Amino acid sequence: MLKIKNLKADVESKSILNNFNLEIKPGEVHAIMGPNGSGKSTLSNILSGKKGYDVSGEILFENKNLFELETEERAHKGIFLAFQYPLEIPGVNTNIFLKTSLNAIKKARGEKELDAIEFLKLVKLKAKELKFDEEKLNRQLNVGFSGGEKKKNEILQMSILNPKLSILDETDSGLDIDALKIVADGVNSLRKKDNSFLIITHYQRLLDYIKPDYVHVLMNGHIIKSGGPELALELENKGYENFN
C-alpha cells in the first residue's frame, strides 16, 4: 500500500529525514517511535503533502507517486492525518466542515454524495460509537474544545472519512486514560484487512491498547531498528538514550 524509498527531507537546508525506508501492506498497523526532534512529525507532514520541505526519494501510495499529488488529492486517495495539534477554525460549524469534507472526497472518487439527512445519520452513529458529545458537533470546529476533545474529534473525523491509510501523529499526547481507551477503540474498530495505520508516538502506552504488527525506532532521521510489539517495551525500559 505505502512504499517509502530512500526518503530525504530538509527544512531550510537542515536535514530532518535521510535514508528513510518503510513499507506498509494493507491491513497492517505500524508504530513509529522516536524521541523529540527525531523527525516524526515531519514524516506525517510529508505523507500528507505539507509544503515547506525539500524532499527527494520516492513515496508510492497504491503505486502512485505521492509527490505528484496535492494535499487534498492525497486525502481523496484515502490518506488521513490525525493532527498532533488540531486546528481551530472560528465560525465554521464542525458538522458542516465534516460534511463538506466527506462529500469532497466522495465527489473526487465519483461516489454519490450524502445529503444532509444521510450525513447526520452517519455522524450520529459514529459519535455514539466514540462516545463523542453530539452537541459539540454543532459548535465551531475545535474552538473551545479541550485537548482531549480535539483529539477525539480527529478520530471521529477519521471514522467518518474511513481512510485507507490513517496516520496518527502523537494522538496519545495530552490524553487521560479514559480518552486514550476511546481513541484506541476507535482505531481498533476501523482495523480491517484493507485499512492500514501508521501510529507515531513518543510513548509505549498507546500500544497497550492498539497492538501494532510492527514497531520501528526512528532516530536521527531514519529507522534504526524494526521489530514486533516487544520492541516498544524494550524501548520503554531502556529509554531512547541508551538504545543506541
Place this chain on the structure above:
Amino acid sequence: MREKQIDKLKDYKYGFTTDIENIRAPKGLSKEVIEFISKAKKEPKWMLDWRMKAFERLKNLKEPNWQKPKYPKIDYQDIYYYSAPKSTSTKPKNIDELDPKLLETYKKLGIPLQEQQRLNGIAVDAVFDSVSVATTFKDKLNEVGVIFCSISEAIQKHPELVKKYIGSVIPLTDHYFATLNSAVFTDGSFVYIPPGVRCPMELSTYFRINASQTGQFERTLIIADKGSYVSYLEGCTAPMRDENQLHAANVELVALDDAEIKYSTVQNWYPGDENGKGGIYNFVTKRGLCKGTNSKISWTQVETGSAITWKYPSCVLQGDNSIGEFYSIAITNNYQKADTGTKMIHLGKNTKSKIISKGISAGFSDMTYRGLVDISSKAKNSRNYTQCDSLLMGNKCGAHTVPYIKNKNPESNIAHEATTSKISEEQLYYCQQRGLNPEEAVGLIVNGFCKEVLQQLPMEFAVEAQKLVGISLEGSVG
C-alpha cells in the same frame, strides 16, 4: 505539480444585457431633465417643487473628498438620468402583460415574477433602470393593510405619507450625492406597515441597471408604524460594461414606537473586470430613524460588487430604548475599492447599538471600515458594542479601520474592538488534508469568518450570500 490551475476569475454571472427599446430623458442634468422625469412620473406639483429645491441647493454643494477611494471626475452632463423600457410607458395592469423580455431578464436573474413561479413568501418589486416594472403579491399584502409599491405610485396614491416622511431622515441638503438623488430620483420602493401589523412576508426589491451611460437614482422609503414589523431585502446587479456607471440611491427608514425594520442588502453590482476597467460606482445614502420609543432598525449588508462602494447605512436613535444594529460583510477583489461602515447616533435614553463588520480584501483591492459612534449628553445609559475584523489575502491589498468614537455621557458605555489577520497556512493545510481544494478551503474559512453576519440574513438570502462570498474571492488564492 498542481495540474488544475485555479480558474481565472469566473465570468460575472449577471453580466448580460437585455436588448430592449428605451425611452430616455435628454442627456445631462438640467431643470428641463428634472421636469421631464417629474412629468414622466405624472407627479403632483409639490413633488416637482421639492426636486427643484434640491436642484437649487445642489449648485452650492461640492462632492465630498474625504473618502479613501478616489475616482476620476464624473461628468454629470454626460449621464442619462432617466431611462425606461418603452413598453412600460403605460404601466401594465398585471404582470402577464409585461414585456416578455423583461420577464425573461428577471427569470435569468433568479427572480421569476410570474404568478405561478414566484418565490415563496417573498413579495418582489422589480426596478429596471429608472422604473419599477412590477410588484408581486400586492393584493395579498393589501389584505393586511401593507402598502408595497413603487415610490412613483406612492407619490400619486399616498401623497400624505410620502410628503410627511420623504426627506425627514435624509435632509434635502445632506450632502452632494443625497441632494443629487433628491433632484433626479427615478424609482424605488415604498413600504408602509400599519400599526400593529407584522408583515406576513419578506418584502424585496430587485434593482437592475441595464441601459448604458445611465445612472440609477432610486429612492426607497419604508415606514413602520407603531408596533409593526417588516423585513425587507434588496438585491442589485448590472451588465458588464467597460464604462463606469453611477448608482446614487437614497434609502430612508422610519420606525415609530415599538416598530422594527430589518433591512438586508446583497449588493452585487458589476465590479469591473480583473484589470479594474468598468464597474458601478455605488454611492449610496442609507439612513434609518428610530423615531419612536422601543423601536429597532437593523441593517445587514453583503457588499461584494461595484468598482467603488461608498455607503454608511446609519441609525439615528431618537426614541428612548431604541436599538440600532449594523452587520456587514464587505469583500473586495482585483481593483475594487470599498469605504463602508455605519453611523450610530445616540440621542434617546437607554439606546443601544451594535456593529459587526467583516472586511475581506484580496488582489489589488482596498477596503476601509469607517464608522461613527456618537453618544450625546442626553443619551443616558446607552451602550455601543463594535467589532471590526479584517482579513487580508496577499500583500498587494489594503485593509483599514477608521472608527470615530464620541462619548459625551458618563452613564453610557462604548466598547470597540478590531483585529486584522490572514488565513493561516496551517488552517488551509488542515482543510486540504480533509480533502478540500484550496478554493473550497478558503470559501469555508471565509464563511466562518463572516458567520456572525451571514446568520442575520433571512434564510433564502443566506444561502445565496454564502455562495457569493466564495465566488467573489475566486482567483485570489494560489
Place this chain on the structure above:
Amino acid sequence: MEEQLKIDFEKLLENSNFSKKNAEIKRKNFDNFIEKGFPNRREENWKFSDLNQIISKNIKNLSFYNDLSKPNKIDQSIYIDGLEHNKLVFVNGRIEKIEFDYEEKNKIEILDDLVLEKSNNTTNSLLFLNNAFVSKYFKLIVKKNYSLQKPLVIYNITNKDLVSKNINLKVDIFLEENSSLKLIEFSNDKSTTNFININYNFNVQKNSILKNYKIDNNSNSNIKYCFNNISQDANSVSEIFLLSSGSEFIKNEINCNLNGKYSSAFVNGVFILNETKHHEIKTNINHIVENTKSYQLIKGVLEDTSKAVYQGKIFVDSKAQKTDGYQLSKAILLNDNTEFNAKPELEIYADDVKCSHGSASGSLNEDSIFYLMSRGLNYKEAKKLLINGFLLDVVEKITDSEIKNLIKNIMSLKQ
C-alpha cells in the same frame, strides 16, 4: 493677527543675526504659515480639537516676538527632588542652564544654534510657525556606545512675566549606535494664556534605547502643542510615557517611523483632566519594515467639563510582514459634561501581521464601588481607589523603576 505676525517676524529678523540662508528658510516657513494659519477642525488631524478656535477663545492679542536678550531667574524650588539628574532649563523660551554633571563630557555634544534645514513638511502649519519664530535650534548628540548615567530633565518653565505670547522650541536628539537616554520633560507654568509650540526630533540609531517621559502636571492656562518625530533604526527601542493633566489645552503628537528590523515603540499615556481642560494625544506609528512592534495604552479620567481625545493610527507598509501592533484606549467619564473622543485607526497593506485595537469609555463600575463600600470604604474613597487602580495599570508600564516611582508620587498613586 496677520498684522501682528508680520510686525513680529520683521522684529525677530532685525534683532537676531541669522545667517542669510537661515533667514531665507525662516521667511519661507513664515509665508507658509501665513497662508495656512492655525489648524482648524476642517483638517482631519484637528477634527476633535479646533486649535484656531481654542486660541482665539483663550488668548487675547497673541504676540510672537520675544526679547530673549536678558536672562531669567530660575525658580529652583521646582526642581525634581530625590532624583539625581542632568538639566536643560528653559525659562520663558530662553535657555538658562545646561548642566551634565553626571556624565563624561566627551560622550555628549550639544549644538545650540543649528541652521534650519529644508523640510518636506507640507501640511503641519505649526511646524512652519515653529521654524519661522524659533530663535535657537538645539541638538543633543549622545555618542556611540554611551549610556547616560543619570536621566536628563528638560525643564520648561514659564513665569508670571509671560502673557499672551507664542513660545517656540525646537530640539533634536540624536542617539548614536548602542547608546541610551532617559529623558524627562517637565513643565511648570506660572504664566497666563500663552501658546507654546514645541518640536522634538528623535533619531534613534541601531541598538539604542530612548525613554521619554513627558510630565504636564501643574494646572495652568496655557495652550500647548508638542510634535515629536521619532525615527528608529534596527533593534532600537523607544518608550514614551505621557502624563497629560495640567495645561488648559495640550496636544501631544507622536510620529514614529520604525525603519529598522526588530525595532519597537511603546506609547503609554494618561489623561487626568478637570474643569474646562481639553487634551489630545495623537499617534502615528509607521511600520515600514518587517518584524517591528508597537504597543500603545492610553487611559483617561475626566471630570467637570473636560474633554480628552485620542487619535491613534497604526500604519503597516506592504513590506512590513510580521508586524505586531496593539492599541488600547479607555476612559472613565465622571461627570455629565465630560467628553471622550477616540479615533483608533488601522491602515494595513501586509497580510502576515497581527494588529488589533480597542477602545472603551464609560462610567465607573457601580458594582465595584458597591463592593468596596460593603467592605467599609465610603463612596469617595471607593471611587479614588478604583480610579487609581485604573490608572496604575498604565504607570506600571514604565520600565525605569526610579522614574516610575517619581511619577507615581507626582500622580499621588501610592501602592
